[in-house]
Amino acid sequence: AATVYYDKDADLKHLAGKTVGILGYGSQGHAHAQNLRDSGVKVIVGQRPGGANYDLAKKHGFEPVSAADAAKQADVLNILLPDELQAEVFERDIRANLKPGNVLMCSHGFNLHFGLIEPPKGVGLLLVAPKGPGHLVRSEFVAGGGVPCLIATGGDNEDASFNIGMAYAKGIGGTRGGVIRTSFAEETETDLFGEQAVLCGGISELIKAGFNTLVEAGYQPEMAYFECMHEVKLIVDLLYQGGLSYMRYSVSNTAEYGDYRTGPRIVTDETRAEMKRILEDIQSGRFARDWMLENKAGAPSFKATRRRERALPIEQVGKELRRMMSWIEEKEVD
Ligand code: NDP
Ligand code: MG
């Protein structure tokens, strides 16, 4: 079982006299920067001007600087930029400004694990990854709690990096929730596998296939939407609170019987074998290579797929139906 650390295992003194640079004031960046500052840590924000995130950082009382300046001033630098851009920004603005003894951080190991970023000798490597979105990292901290975090170390001086990482985790509230020690490989590979096979890829395809089956059989699309998309949230909320057992306790006995009887016809031996191949694609670096090549080419297939998926009938039906439910905080992209 995993080792879990709490407040008493962490000491903010390991960040005393150090400047923490937060690159990016997006989802994670805004939360880390503010929580650390509230914990008494000296924080400098690196955020390009001209957008909403720059304005937000100013509004929150930071004086955002360029990525290069943040890298120059920081002893501990967390890159909280989109994963596919980190390597480029690292080569352009960061590498030359790192000094021996500095600690380079991330909140997802994609670039360090797959060697897209190869830091100079003498630099410590550290991952502190909250297991939740940035707004929750901030709101939980303000409420006196904290989102659990993962911690991993690498590079030179791992013991020092670990102490700094625990102080960082404490500073953002993570040790109030619990901090699990992992490795760059484990964090990166499980994160990618989870989002591809289950959370994003798996669920999206399951919803679309269920919706299409009902619509093609002549049922009304509105009915198909409610059954296959809308109600997912009700089920997920139950899973979140009490796992499979509580979900099955809460639904009807008929639904529970149908779950046991039919679930194994949806996820079959073939699906499980494919999951192994998906994991192998991730472990071998093939997925990372393809995603980076896709970006090098200007992401044509990513953008085309996004466009087509946004135009699907289920998306149109959903937009109409969500307007009828006043309690839903509706969101629309583009
Ligand atoms: P966001 O997309 O929310 O924020 C990205 C930041 O990068 C913004 O400040 C943005 O500034 C800046 N940025 C984007 N493009 C450029 C560019 N070309 N040059 C300079 N700056 C740029 O990122 P997240 O917070 O979601 O992700 C950051 C890291 O945290 C990633 O490694 C991610 O995997 C990890 N993570 C994310 C979680 C999440 O729930 N979101 C959970 C755990 C880890 P601008 O506004 O100007 O575009
Ligand atoms: Mg992820």
Ligand code: MG
């Ligand atoms: Mg039902």
